[in-house]
Amino acid sequence: MxxxxxxxxxxxxxxxxxxxxxxxxxxxxxxxxxxxxxxxxxxxxxxxxxxxxxxxxxxxxxxxxxxxxxxxxxxxxxxxxxxxxxxxxxxxxxxxxxxxxxxxxxxxxxxxxxxxxxxxxxxxxxxxxxxxxxxxxxxxxxxxxxxxxxxxxxxxxxxxxxxxxxxxxxxxxxxxxxxxxxxxxxxxxxxxxxxxxxRGLTGIQIDIRAAKGDLHSGLYGGGVQNAIHALAEILASFRDEQGTIQVEGFYDKVLPLTEEEREAYRALSFDEEAVKQEVGVQELVGEPGFSYLERTWARPTLEVNGVFGGFSGEGIKTVLPAEAGAKITCRLVPNQEPDEIVALLKAHVEKHKPAGVEINISEFDKGRxxxxxxxxxxxxxxxxxxxxxxxxxxxxxxxxxxxxxxxxxxxxxxxxxxxxxxxxxxxxxxxxxxxxxxxxxxxxxxxxxxxxxxxxxxxx
Structure with a gap:
């Protein structure tokens, strides 16, 4: 035996x-x-x-x-x-x-x-x-x-x-x-x-301040910055229409997949249709040139996890919100350093900062x-x-x-x-x-x- x-x-x-x-x-x-x-x-x-x-x-x-x-x-x-x-x-x-x-x-x-x-x-x-x-x-x-x-x-x-x-x-x-x-x-x-x-993880919170308080949209609309508009402008700048991240230097150190790895993933015959049914969507989206498994296992991401600001109660309140914010996390892949990515995110926000607002960025926990x-x-x-x-x-x-x-x-x-x-x-x-x-x-x-x-x- x-x-x-x-x-x-x-x-x-x-x-x-x-x-x-x-x-x-x-x-x-x-x-x-x-x-x-x-x-x-x-x-x-x-x-x-x-x-x-x-x-x-x-x-x-x-x-x-x-x-x-x-x-x-x-x-x-x-x-x-x-x-x-x-x-x-x-x-x-x-x-x-x-x-x-x-x-x-x-x-x-x-x-x-x-x-x-x-x-x-x-x-x-x-x-x-x-x-x-x-x-x-x-x-x-x-x-x-x-x-x-x-x-x-x-x-x-x-x-x-x-x-x-x-x-x-x-x-x-x-x-x-x-x-x-x-x-x-x-x-x-x-x-x-x-x-x-x-994958590793890092993230930031963006807090935007415009006026000293919410303003009447009839009196000030069109003349004073709306914090939510400013936030939306920044968030839209992070990715292009296909999902490729537009932060300068974000992909510079990404370790590419080997052909051996890509072949191993293809051999799994992953069912993308099953994913659509599981999460209830009509189509999958993501970085061009990569399969779903490659995008979710071996490519970095930048996701907006939460947005806040303005009036969200029943009915309508005609104001220019003075404050708005968003929480953002990035999944990182080998050779990307969390601290370096945070620095790139901060630089990107500063570069795309709209007129008429002050911005504060705080950091979340990091993992390599x-x-x-x-x-x-x-x-x-x-x-x-x-x-x-x-x-x-x-x-x-x-x-x-x-x-x-x-x-x-x-x-x-x-x-x-x-x-x-x-x-x-x-x-x-x-x-x-x-x-x-x-x-x-x-x-x-x-x-x-x-x-x-x-x-x-x-x-x-």
């Missing part, structure tokens, strides 16, 4: 016990954003540390930060083999609105081979898979094929505000050959995916983009492990969204990051009735186990 056959038998034999243990983890309401759950956060951290002890991992520590703690453990006895740093988070989102849940969010239940609970998919269920994979390897072989380190935080759902400083402070302790994160999803049901890139090369050996090894278990080709994808801590890991530790997730976009993470398909729980355990052997073959 091969190692993987032994593992398969172990997971099958212990499945019910593992699910009961996962339910115990999920019962802890470790909501990081609500101060009344501070003790629950501590409870979850202690639960993880206790589980590490049961696994006979070493150097276990609940490490303080300026916020919620980080839980660390390692096992470093695979001489000459690579070291994997596992990252995940044990905090969860709030559960509101509670009345939309079909079962109690912190009383896990299984229906239709799906595990329902807050954190089931994001991210406790996937963190738990890391733990059970290690348990199974020790139980069946007495050892691990690679060295491992674990760092699980309690603040991901509030933006990981203290983790970058923690990672910087403990760079030597966290040194490894790659970082493995299971906090993403599959391409679709039965369709595994390795996410090798994420991340990319591990598509053909990196650790990325390709992840694809092979998925294919062995799911028996279909692995999709190689980028994420259109942003996970700032991933870019921070990339920048501070200078390690390749491998995103091996097992969730599905339909699993309601951050929403009522969050759940995790247990088919992917079962398969994910086998994929992760195989990946450690794949990495072991890639000698340091």
């Amino acid at each position: 091969t190692n993987l056959q032994q593992l398969d038998a172990y997971f099958a034999e212990h499945r019910e016990a593992h699910l009961e243990e996962l339910k115990e983890f999920l019962r802890i309401p470790s909501i990081s954003s609500l101060s009344e759950h501070k003790e629950d956060i501590q409870h979850a951290a202690k639960w993880l540390a206790g589980t590490f002890e049961k696994l006979n991992l070493e150097n276990i520590s609940i490490m303080a930060t300026e916020g919620h703690p980080v839980v660390y453990a390692d096992w470093l006895h695979a001489e000459g083999k690579p070291t994997i740093l596992f990252y995940g988070h044990y905090d969860v989102q709030p559960v509101d609105p509670l009345h939309l849940w079909e079962s109690e969010p912190f009383n896990p239940s299984i229906r239709d081979n799906k595990l329902f609970a807050r954190g089931a998919s994001d991210d406790k269920g996937q963190v738990f898979m890391h733990l059970k994979m290690i348990e199974a390897l020790f139980a069946t072989t007495g050892t691990l094929p690679v060295n491992v380190k674990f760092i699980y935080e309690g603040e991901e759902e509030i933006g990981s505000p203290h983790l970058p400083a923690f990672v910087e402070q403990h760079k030597e302790k966290l040194a490894a050959d790659l970082i493995l994160i299971s906090d993403t999803g599959l391409y679709g049901p039965g369709k595994p995916a390795v996410c090798y890139g994420l 983009p991340f990319l591990t090369p598509f053909n990196h050996p650790f990325i390709q090894a992840a694809g092979r492990s998925y294919e062995k278990v799911y028996n279909v080709p692995t999709a190689y994808t980028r994420g259109g969204g942003s996970i700032p801590i991933v870019a921070a890991f990339d920048e501070i530790l200078e390690l390749p990051v491998v995103l091996m997730g097992f969730g599905l976009s339909s699993e309601n993470f951050h929403a009522p009735n969050e759940h995790f398909h247990l088919e992917n729980f079962d398969k994910g355990l086998r994929v992760l186990s195989d990946y450690l052997y794949e990495v072991a073959e890639l000698q340091k």
Whole structure:
């Protein structure tokens, strides 16, 4: 019997016990954003540390930060083999609105081979898979094929505000050959995916002031600037009719897609008609020369997220609004720096500033983009492990969204990051009735186990 056959038998034999243990983890309401759950956060951290002890991992520590703690453990006895740093988070989102849940969010239940609970998919269920994979390897072989380190935080759902400083402070302790994160999803049901890139994020708020107060449009209209007109003029200047961003220098550092990547995206046979039906539009729009996937995964954006000003009540109020504003965010791609993009946006606004107004620009939080090369050996090894278990080709994808801590890991530790997730976009993470398909729980355990052997073959 091969190692993987032994593992398969172990997971099958212990499945019910593992699910009961996962339910115990999920019962802890470790909501990081609500101060009344501070003790629950501590409870979850202690639960993880206790589980590490049961696994006979070493150097276990609940490490303080300026916020919620980080839980660390390692096992470093695979001489000459690579070291994997596992990252995940044990905090969860709030559960509101509670009345939309079909079962109690912190009383896990299984229906239709799906595990329902807050954190089931994001991210406790996937963190738990890391733990059970290690348990199974020790139980069946007495050892691990690679060295491992674990760092699980309690603040991901509030933006990981203290983790970058923690990672910087403990760079030597966290040194490894790659970082493995299971906090993403599959391409679709039965369709595994390795996410090798994420877009970054930056944004500004534009506040425009014209007159000292709203003015009567009959007395002043045509002679004094209208703040909303001025704002509309600025917003219209950001993009042309086809959606290409007109901010000078915006695209200068954009890392272009390789032909290998574009071919991989074409091979996915993405259904753009399905997107139209999903979001209820007649046509898709965007930067010319790129497919929908390329636009949403690998090209930068500039979007107006909100506009405010003037009178919006019932009926009409004939005034010239004195104030108006807009919130704008940009998704960034590799080689674009958030601070540089903000500087370009400010320069653009100043260049297109209409007469008769004063403008104030404030900045939002920033996150750098991340990319591990598509053909990196650790990325390709992840694809092979998925294919062995799911028996279909692995999709190689980028994420259109942003996970700032991933870019921070990339920048501070200078390690390749491998995103091996097992969730599905339909699993309601951050929403009522969050759940995790247990088919992917079962398969994910086998994929992760195989990946450690794949990495072991890639000698340091």
